[in-house]
Amino acid sequence: MESVARSQSAGPGASASNDTTLIYRQSRWTRLTHWLWAISLFFMLLSGLQIFNARPQLYIGKQSGFDYNNTILAIGAENTNAGLRGYTEIFGHRFDTTGVLGWSGPAGQETSRAFPSWATIPSYYDLGTARVIHFFFAWILTTTLIVWLVASTVNGHLRRDLAPRLDDLKRLPQDIIDHAKLKFHHTREYNTLQKMAYGGVLFVLLPLMIITGLAMSPSMNSVLPFLNDLLGGRQTARTIHFTVMVLLVAFFVVHILMILAAGPINELRSIITGWYRTDPPAQDDKPVERSA
Amino acid sequence: MAKFEISRRKFLTGASLGASGIMLSGCDAFDSQLSIGSGLRSFLENANGLTYRAQRLLAGRDTLAPEFTEADIRQPQRPNGVTAPDDDIYKGLLANNFADWRLEVTGLVEKPLSLSREQLQNMPSRTQITRHDCVEGWSCIAKWTGTPLSLVLDQAVVKPQARYVMFHCLDTIDRSLSGDIKYYGTIDLIDARHPQTILAYGLNGKPLPVENGAPLRVRVERQLGYKMPKYLYKIELVDGFATVGGGRGGYWEDNGYDWYGGI
Numbered sequence: 001m002e003s004v005a006r007s008q009s010a011g012p013g014a015s016a017s018n019d020t021t022l023i024y025r026q027s028r029w030t031r032l033t034h035w036l037w038a039i040s041l042f043f044m045l046l047s048g049l050q051i052f053n054a055r056p057q058l059y060i061g062k063q064s065g066f067d068y069n070n071t072i073l074a075i076g077a078e079n080t081n082a083g084l085r086g087y088t089e090i091f092g093h094r095f096d097t098t099g100v101l102g103w104s105g106p107a108g109q110e111t112s113r114a115f116p117s118w119a120t121i122p123s124y125y126d127l128g129t130a131r132v133i134h135f136f137f138a139w140i141l142t143t144t145l146i147v148w149l150v151a152s153t154v155n156g157h158l159r160r161d162l163a164p165r166l167d168d169l170k171r172l173p174q175d176i177i178d179h180a181k182l183k184f185h186h187t188r189e190y191n192t193l194q195k196m197a198y199g200g201v202l203f204v205l206l207p208l209m210i211i212t213g214l215a216m217s218p219s220m221n222s223v224l225p226f227l228n229d230l231l232g233g234r235q236t237a238r239t240i241h242f243t244v245m246v247l248l249v250a251f252f253v254v255h256i257l258m259i260l261a262a263g264p265i266n267e268l269r270s271i272i273t274g275w276y277r278t279d280p281p282a283q284d285d286k287p288v289e290r291s292a
Numbered sequence: 293m294a295k296f297e298i299s300r301r302k303f304l305t306g307a308s309l310g311a312s313g314i315m316l317s318g319c320d321a322f323d324s325q326l327s328i329g330s331g332l333r334s335f336l337e338n339a340n341g342l343t344y345r346a347q348r349l350l351a352g353r354d355t356l357a358p359e360f361t362e363a364d365i366r367q368p369q370r371p372n373g374v375t376a377p378d379d380d381i382y383k384g385l386l387a388n389n390f391a392d393w394r395l396e397v398t399g400l401v402e403k404p405l406s407l408s409r410e411q412l413q414n415m416p417s418r419t420q421i422t423r424h425d426c427v428e429g430w431s432c433i434a435k436w437t438g439t440p441l442s443l444v445l446d447q448a449v450v451k452p453q454a455r456y457v458m459f460h461c462l463d464t465i466d467r468s469l470s471g472d473i474k475y476y477g478t479i480d481l482i483d484a485r486h487p488q489t490i491l492a493y494g495l496n497g498k499p500l501p502v503e504n505g506a507p508l509r510v511r512v513e514r515q516l517g518y519k520m521p522k523y524l525y526k527i528e529l530v531d532g533f534a535t536v537g538g539g540r541g542g543y544w545e546d547n548g549y550d551w552y553g554g555i
Binding site: 051052054055057059062063064065066067068117121122123124126127128129131132133135136138139216217218219220221222223225228234235238 | 320322323326333336337338339340342343347350351355356357358360364366367368370423425426427428429430431432433513514515516544547548549550553554555
């Protein structure tokens with residue numbers, strides 16, 4: 001099922017190095033699920049930050065310490081000599097985050113809120129509405145993951161493109177160097193770092209997000225009582241849920257940077273139409289005899 | 293090859309443009325579409341119905357919420373919402389240590405009841421150490437003692453057309469143009485008859501304190517805290533709640549929370 005189209009990008013007489021090859025790289029299932037995830041994760045992130053704002057603290061354990069301290073992260077506002085300031089405290093280290101975390105808003109109209117209004121849906125404080133949005137897209141996200149898993153098993157995407165091979169390990173050092181130099185090879189196959197990133201998101205982060213989300217549901221706790229025991233308690237599950245969010249945001253940022261660096265038009269075309277322009281064959285790809 | 297390479301300058305320009313686009317995208321664009329009753333919101337709320345049916349299917353009638361040990365009780369139960377009702381009726385009852393307080397059981401029942409605290413406490417009781425999960429995100433473990441709601445319902449003999457239990461409370465949670473709004477809420481009969489659903493009068497081995505809902509509050513252990521009204525005085529069996537309050541089944545529901553609080 002490989003479609004390859006060769007085209008002469010320049011007129012007659014162009015040299016062979018101008019040869020470009022369009023290949024059909026992403027199946028319709030991969031493209032459809034990619035965009036459903038993009039939309040769901042966008043809304044889940046912004047509604048999730050709104051939900052977090054209702055209790056901008058993270059704890060370790062079964063419950064939240066009110067008479068004892070098991071808080072590892074707290075975002076809030078405090079009165080100082082310089083007026084109200086926003087702070088973020090992580091593992092006992094306090095940072096002034098005025099303007100973004102804890103105390104933010106238009107000049108003169110700042111309010112006490114953990115994440116700023118530009119980062120939440122709705123922009124004003126509304127826990128109930130955020131939950132409606134969050135759970136709606138939780139269903140979309142989870143369904144999409146299952147559809148993708150089935151489709152990718154059937155159409156070979158998993159086996160062909162994502163399954164790790166021994167060769168990937170050998171190529172890893174060079175791969176890291178190439179990425180650091182923003183030097184990208186446009187081939188049909190994913191490189192090692194791509195496999196690790198996509199595999200990590202799809203097989204580790206998203207499932208962990210769903211599991212820790214379910215572990216916070218009191219009704220699901222009656223169905224799967226062992227879940228919170230495994231995770232270290234409901235409040236630890238909530239902390240993991242938040243941490244995975246941070247990792248997904250980090251993935252998103254790197255993902256976008258890599259697309260911009262690797263050629264956004266070509267990358268976007270492949271995830272919209274499926275067609276991807278690969279590197280022209282190198283001029284000097286004939287085996288070269290090397291003397292020892 | 294040169295075709296796909298981009299300079300560092302171009303890369304950084306593109307990256308910062310992309311980043312600022314993301315910043316600008318958040319997010320008051322959706323605000324106006326999300327008020328209660330709007331089309332988009334009602335559509336999104338369909339997912340709540342799906343969650344309710346899915347969790348009922350998985351959890352069934354009698355799966356139990358996790359119970360904990362005495363060692364897990366590490367602090368007093370965190371009070372939330374109204375913690376000291378300012379209502380004259382409540383303050384009068386409190387002054388007399390609730391000697392004049394009664395729990396009314398009315399609505400779609402064969403035998404309406406009016407139970408004193410002693411009568412409730414003389415019925416078989418259940419004690420459970422459970423985790424209270426607030427919709428805001430925090431949890432607190434405490435030991436609750438009370439009368440199983442199913443016993444009270446059996447005594448009142450629920451009529452077949454009843455579908456929900458409505459809890460009426462003594463505390464004013466809000467004020468509107470049409471007067472004070474007292475806290476109220478509803479659960480279905482599956483949760484009402486769940487073995488861990490109790491009318492609690494004891495907390496951590498002592499009488500239920502005012503801030504936690506004295507003289508009587510509900511425990512619905514497979515749902516979130518807002519489904520467990522405090523300062524209870526009346527239980528009404530109903531076949532629907534469309535005509536009460538905002539018609540969504542409870543004070544917080546009328547203000548946008550899901551009726552089903554199992555997630």
